[in-house]
Amino acid sequence: xxxxxxxxxxVPRVNRVDRVMLQxxxxxxxxxxxxTWFFGWGVLVNVTLAVGFAVIAEALxxxxxxxxxxxxxxxxxxxxxxxxxAISVPPxxxxxxTLLGMLFAIVLVKQLYGGLGYNPFNPAMAAYVFLLVSYPVxxxxxxxxxxxxxxxLSFGDSLAMILHQVLPAGVDWDAVTAATPLDEMxxxxxxxxxxxxxxxxxxxxxxFGGRGWEWxxxxxxxxxxxxxxxxxxxxxxxxxxxxxxxxxxxLFWLIDPQxxxxxxxxxxxxxxxxxxxxxxxxxxxxxxxxxxxxxxxxCIGATVFVIxxxxxxxxxxxxxxxxxxxxxxxxxxxxxxxxxxxxxERAR
Amino acid sequence: xAKDQGYxxxxxxxxxxxNQALVALLGLCPLLATxxxxxxxxxxxxxxxAVLVLSNVTISLIRxxxxxxxxxxxxxxxxxxxxxxxxxxxxxxxxxxxxxxxxFIPLIVTNCAIIGRAEAFASKNRVDRALxxxxxxxxxxxxxxxxxxxxxxLAGQGTLxxxxxxxxxxxxxxxxxxxxxxxxxxxxxxxxxxAFIGLGLLIxxxxxxxxxxxxxxxxxxxxTAPAAAEPSLG
Numbered sequence: 317x318x319x320x321x322x323x324x325x326x327v328p329r330v331n332r333v334d335r336v337m338l339q340x341x342x343x344x345x346x347x348x349x350x351x352t353w354f355f356g357w358g359v360l361v362n363v364t365l366a367v368g369f370a371v372i373a374e375a376l377x378x379x380x381x382x383x384x385x386x387x388x389x390x391x392x393x394x395x396x397x398x399x400x401x402a403i404s405v406p407p408x409x410x411x412x413x414t415l416l417g418m419l420f421a422i423v424l425v426k427q428l429y430g431g432l433g434y435n436p437f438n439p440a441m442a443a444y445v446f447l448l449v450s451y452p453v454x455x456x457x458x459x460x461x462x463x464x465x466x467x468x469l470s471f472g473d474s475l476a477m478i479l480h481q482v483l484p485a486g487v488d489w490d491a492v493t494a495a496t497p498l499d500e501m502x503x504x505x506x507x508x509x510x511x512x513x514x515x516x517x518x519x520x521x522x523x524f525g526g527r528g529w530e531w532x533x534x535x536x537x538x539x540x541x542x543x544x545x546x547x548x549x550x551x552x553x554x555x556x557x558x559x560x561x562x563x564x565x566x567l568f569w570l571i572d573p574q575x576x577x578x579x580x581x582x583x584x585x586x587x588x589x590x591x592x593x594x595x596x597x598x599x600x601x602x603x604x605x606x607x608x609x610x611x612x613x614x615c616i617g618a619t620v621f622v623i624x625x626x627x628x629x630x631x632x633x634x635x636x637x638x639x640x641x642x643x644x645x646x647x648x649x650x651x652x653x654x655x656x657x658x659x660x661e662r663a664r
Numbered sequence: 665x666a667k668d669q670g671y672x673x674x675x676x677x678x679x680x681x682x683n684q685a686l687v688a689l690l691g692l693c694p695l696l697a698t699x700x701x702x703x704x705x706x707x708x709x710x711x712x713x714a715v716l717v718l719s720n721v722t723i724s725l726i727r728x729x730x731x732x733x734x735x736x737x738x739x740x741x742x743x744x745x746x747x748x749x750x751x752x753x754x755x756x757x758x759x760x761x762x763x764x765x766x767x768f769i770p771l772i773v774t775n776c777a778i779i780g781r782a783e784a785f786a787s788k789n790r791v792d793r794a795l796x797x798x799x800x801x802x803x804x805x806x807x808x809x810x811x812x813x814x815x816x817x818l819a820g821q822g823t824l825x826x827x828x829x830x831x832x833x834x835x836x837x838x839x840x841x842x843x844x845x846x847x848x849x850x851x852x853x854x855x856x857x858x859a860f861i862g863l864g865l866l867i868x869x870x871x872x873x874x875x876x877x878x879x880x881x882x883x884x885x886x887x888t889a890p891a892a893a894e895p896s897l898g
Contacts, residue, residue: 416850424861446850446852449851449852449855449857450849450850450851450852450853451848451850451851452851
């Protein structure tokens with residue numbers, strides 16, 4: 317009987333990029349399924365299209381840069397970018413906008429800066445903002461949850477909508493689209509209605525968030541819990557981001573509950589949960605020190621609340637994440653932990 | 665650079681190797697702000713070129729009269745006078761273009777490219793050379809402004825030389841091109857981020873062309889050198 321001698325360090329598992337990305341993709345499954353349940357096949361069509369475009373774009377750029385193609389594709393980072401992008405955009409988005417978004421994300425935001433690990437901005441969110449600024453109408457016309465519109469769009473209908481922008485006979489856009497809960501809340505508040513009135517007159521509200529949206533967000537929360545359990549992400553960024561958002565929301569809700577929605581609404585109506593667990597935690601663009609992650613997350617949460625309440629757009633996760641992406645290196649610089657054995661006078 | 669090399673080096677410097685917008689990255693404020701369309705870029709570029717030529721010539725003329733201690737205020741005064749003249753001219757003859765370019769025409773005073781040429785070139789060189797330098801630098805700047813404006817206009821609006829008649833007269837109406845009515849432009853190209861992205865792409869393009877040119881030159885040198893060497897052997 318022979319025994320092999322292995323020297324230290326005894327690391328049980330190699331932390332490879334593709335494993336991390338695979339965990340993220342697995343954790344996204346419940347959320348994507350919930351979105352498909354509430355918003356129809358368009359979600360899955362968008363995910364498929366985006367993944368295809370992203371992989372092709374990445375392969376082409378890698379060929380142009382004369383870099384090995386297969387290892388870079390195999391790390392699945394382009395796939396994660398594509399899926400995050402596809403679930404952020406409306407399920408009716410014309411296919412060529414998805415193509416534009418993926419080209420922007422992969423070519424300009426990721427590869428021109430040097431590829432995975434070098435991009436200062438989150439590619440999926442940069443592409444989302446690029447489209448939101450460029451095509452505001454297409455990017456804000458969301459499908460109504462199916463249980464609200466009562467119209468069941470088949471797979472073929474969704475495909476026709478995305479490829480040719482045509483709806484099945486007898487259905488018009490107003491019947492299938494609806495304002496998102498955040499959008500609705502914002503417009504109604506602008507018209508001087510109180511929260512109680514808004515909740516009474518609109519069918520968009522569910523138990524603790526927007527109808528449909530609350531369960532989508534609960535599914536993303538489940539996926540986030542899975543990521544925490546697998547230790548793919550640490551608790552610092554999600555918890556501090558949600559805490560930043562919730563503390564401001566609670567404060568203003570306590571001051572005036574008739575003009576500021578209750579805190580759970582902020583969590584379960586937009587992209588807050590998705591952003592906290594899947595987007596803000598992107599290891600490339602987030603801060604790396606523990607203290608820095610707490611600051612980074614809290615600032616994202618606070619920015620989300622500020623933009624939602626006083627800004628020009630209904631939701632703000634993408635803007636908040638991009639803004640803090642720029643600040644991440646500075647935060648890291650000022651929160652470097654003290655090296656053991658060295659004095660306090662560092663980083664002057 | 666030696667003093668009397670002819671005008672050609674000045675021209676290539678201004679148009680390409682030391683292009684104020686693509687290489688020196690000077691005058692970015694008007695470059696980024698006014699290039700929302702090819703017409704605006706052309707108008708702004710022409711105005712800047714006029715100021716640049718006039719100020720270069722004037723500063724070269726007075727270069728021996730001005731004491732070095734006060735040269736910068738004098739340069740700014742000269743430039744400001746010409747900017748005011750150009751602004752009034754545009755206001756008088758191209759009023760609608762004046763409304764579009766608006767605040768940015770007076771801001772030509774603070775265009776670093778102009779005071780940069782005054783300080784680095786005109787105050788040290790003869791009048792004729794200062795004139796050529798101002799013209800070359802100005803045309804180089806104008807070309808970049810027009811290229812960036814065309815790029816942003818095409819991507820954002822699907823047109824080219826929209827409203828060109830404001831600048832070039834009624835005959836230029838036919839210059840306007842469109843990509844079709846159902847073209848949905850990316851609005852971001854017209855907004856400020858589009859200017860930064862577009863300028864970045866133009867700089868990348870210039871660097872790429874330079875790289876190809878040097879590769880080509882090396883290739884040609886390798887293939888022509890033996891041929892050139894043979895006659896000397898015989």
